[in-house]
Amino acid sequence: MDKDVSMDMNRDVDTAPTPERLAEGLREQTAAFAAHVDGGDPDARVPTCPEWTLRDLVAHVGRAHRWAAELVRTRSQEVAGGPSRVPVDGSEPWRDWLLEGADLLVAAAEEAGPDATLWSFVGPQPPAFWLRRMLNDTSVHQADAAATTGGAFTIAPDLAADAIDEALLMLSGPWAEKARPQLARLRGEGQTLGWRATGAPPAAWLVTRTPDGVTSRRSSAEGDVNVSASLADLLRVLSRRLPPDDPAVTVTGDRPLLDHWLSHTAF
Incomplete structure (x- = not known):
């Protein structure tokens, strides 16, 4: 490569x-x-x-x-x-x-x-x-x-957290758009998505849509839209196995931003 x-x-x-x-x-x-x-x-x-x-x-x-x-x-x-x-x-x-x-x-x-x-x-x-x-x-x-x-x-919490780490990293690497051109639609002007695990252990991620692509980091900072759930359910939302309207999930902020993200992250 x-x-x-x-x-x-x-x-x-x-x-x-x-x-x-x-x-x-x-x-x-x-x-x-x-x-x-x-x-x-x-x-x-x-x-x-x-x-x-x-x-x-x-x-x-x-x-x-x-x-x-x-x-x-x-x-x-x-x-x-x-x-x-x-x-x-x-x-x-x-x-x-x-x-x-x-x-x-x-x-x-x-x-x-x-x-x-x-x-x-x-x-x-x-x-x-x-x-x-x-x-x-x-x-x-x-x-x-x-x-x-x-x-x-x-799934054990540590494994769920690492799966989220990897999933976000795979969407933000420089190779991602070459492998899946549709991921270019995730570029933006600084819009942010916060992913927050409820319960223990604490874990949170902030995704930023930049003109050059997606970046992500561990952070509890507020996003333009925020998704909160257990680590297991957060992983399922990110992988589109659990709808964000599920009672186990809380979404606040710019819901269309989340919907756009989920509709373009099939991998």
Whole structure:
């Protein structure tokens, strides 16, 4: 990847989970995802991803873990092809297959070691990049699985906070508009969005729309629009898995600014 589109995915080093916590979190979230989908109707539609069935959702998560594991295992310096085996129906044990994929990625990261570098879509990164990326992808899809099968979305506060950190960083990196040109519509003239976690631990983010793109930082400063919810629900709002009108969410200020943001941040 060109140097001008690389980015620092370890920006908030004081709050970022360790590789060990990322590995533990990946296993936690994969187990939660598996608990939701195991025994579910393979043809059930996923309400938060209506183009997918539950079978598609499971296949996506399991394949992504194996794809990332192979990339890390080989220390690939270029994008790698993914494995071909996916569950095609509900007859095989989805739970075991899913947990195996997470274990493969954790084992590959441990074998590679923290100082290895390999390909990522934001430039060369250590294996922890892919632990974090797959953990946060799995967390969002756990919300999809819960919505499909009627379960409750669960995530530890530290993992939810880091998922929000990463989500906002991915929207503000210089590579983002190259990957998703529609993100250019998020540029602005200084409009701000505040994201505030209620309860403990305290956490807050401020997003600013500038003429050059989006910036974000940890801050409790007031925005032109402010969204308050638990860390888990804040993550679901940001990932468009929970509508801001939900009773668990409080929105104050410029609501059209929030609606515009949510309508252009599909990633």
